[in-house]
Amino acid sequence: MKPIITEEAQQQINKYANTTVYIHLETTNGAYATHNNADFFSASAYIRNAKVHIEHGKILGEGPYRVGLKIDIGWVYAEGLTHVEADQEGRLLFAGHGAEGKLAVALQISQTPFE
Numbered sequence: 001m002k003p004i005i006t007e008e009a010q011q012q013i014n015k016y017a018n019t020t021v022y023i024h025l026e027t028t029n030g031a032y033a034t035h036n037n038a039d040f041f042s043a044s045a046y047i048r049n050a051k052v053h054i055e056h057g058k059i060l061g062e063g064p065y066r067v068g069l070k071i072d073i074g075w076v077y078a079e080g081l082t083h084v085e086a087d088q089e090g091r092l093l094f095a096g097h098g099a100e101g102k103l104a105v106a107l108q109i110s111q112t113p114f115e
Helices: 005-014
Strands: 019-028 046-060 065-071 075-079 083-086 090-099 103-110
Touching: 005 046, 005 090, 019 075, 019 090, 046 075, 075 103, 083 103
Parallel strands: none
Antiparallel strands: 019 046, 019 103, 046 065, 065 075, 075 090, 083 090, 090 103
């Protein structure tokens, strides 16, 4: 993965406009941190292989970035994104890494289900 360049990332997002795709979206603030500190409040969200129709999408921010995908019935939104990769399987993979390099958020778009 490489650091996000907004113009390049927007071009990649635009490729999914008016298409039906599978979304993987996950966030965590350190779900396993409670093992080390019982007072740490842990929160996360996870959805995999949500089949949605993207009308259009947009990347915004100065970094970390946010990506919003307009879908038929609302929006899919991820914030805190720092890196992106368009992989060999045609998937668009976004990740957000914190100051320590740990994954905090992932947004992935694919024309085929994730395994």
